[in-house]
């Protein structure tokens with residue numbers, strides 16, 4: 337298969353970001369899967385043309401991501417400068433003076449000397465035992481700005497922030513976040529939050545892009561499934577898979593999808609999105625599936641300060 341490059345868009349700090357990222361969080365991994373598959377997936381992704389890899393300290397796979405990147409660079413597939421690597425600060429490192437050391441730890445595991453994008457993973461602060469902590473994310477943001485000033489992170493942003501939190505952060509900080517990474521898929525279309533971020537020049541990365549269209553091992557999950565007539569009609573019309581239709585739907589909304597796959601064929605398929613586009617009406621038809629129903633259940637934290645309702 338030929339390598340396919342995703343286009344880049346410009347962030348509000350002037351840096352550019354490729355609009356498809358490989359997801360490496362393994363929330364959908366099976367018990368039998370080995371962690372080494374992450375190294376292999378990253379390598380296959382770069383081979384297929386991906387230039388953007390998404391990881392996080394909490395995924396405990398930064399070493400494998402780094403190994404995949406190092407192999408690709410060593411084999412001459414790509415240079416460090418051509419890659420865009422995103423990682424995230426975990427909830428128990430929200431004190432200002434913990435942010436830079438946490439990033440340094442991530443960089444060490446990744447084998448990199450800078451990260452392209454560093455995100456606050458959640459607005460919620462916890463102690464290491466996951467009990468609530470009451471550190472304001474405005475304080476955490478000071479630490480993120482420190483990381484950027486030091487050149488350890490070229491761009492900084494957030495994840496899982498709601499509209500109120502985005503507004504409060506923008507109004508009270510020197511550097512505006514470039515990204516809010518949130519869940520977006522057919523049953524959780526997030527139109528108001530996406531519009532709010534975009535109106536402030538904050539680009540949106542869409543996680544869990546396949547939603548419940550792929551099995552999440554949950555019974556009673558809301559439709560659509562992969563045999564849904566609306567989705568299969570679009571797949572037939574464009575000669576693409578239902579998965580590719582869902583990713584293109586996100587791109588056509590101006591979002592940056594983060595498909596996770598460790599399968600070589602699906603990795604290649606998930607970036608082969610740039611020879612077709614959906615019409616306005618087709619995007620609107622997929623929006624109709626919305627039920628504000630999340631795949632990633634964070635309700636264990638619902639009573640914590642700064643829970644993103």
Ligand code: NDP
Pocket residue numbers: 358359360361362363364390391457495496517518542543544545546547550577579580594595596597598599602603605606632
């Ligand atoms: P996804 O929507 O990416 O779903 C992944 C599942 O879809 C896997 O089972 C994968 O299986 C399967 N799959 C991949 N490609 C296809 C395809 N073309 N057709 C059919 N099935 C396919 O969900 P995730 O929850 O993993 O989210 C993606 C990424 O987003 C994460 O890996 C992580 O990087 C990020 N994320 C961030 C969060 C945050 O809080 N900021 C929270 C959750 C995720 P297979 O591997 O076998 O192909």
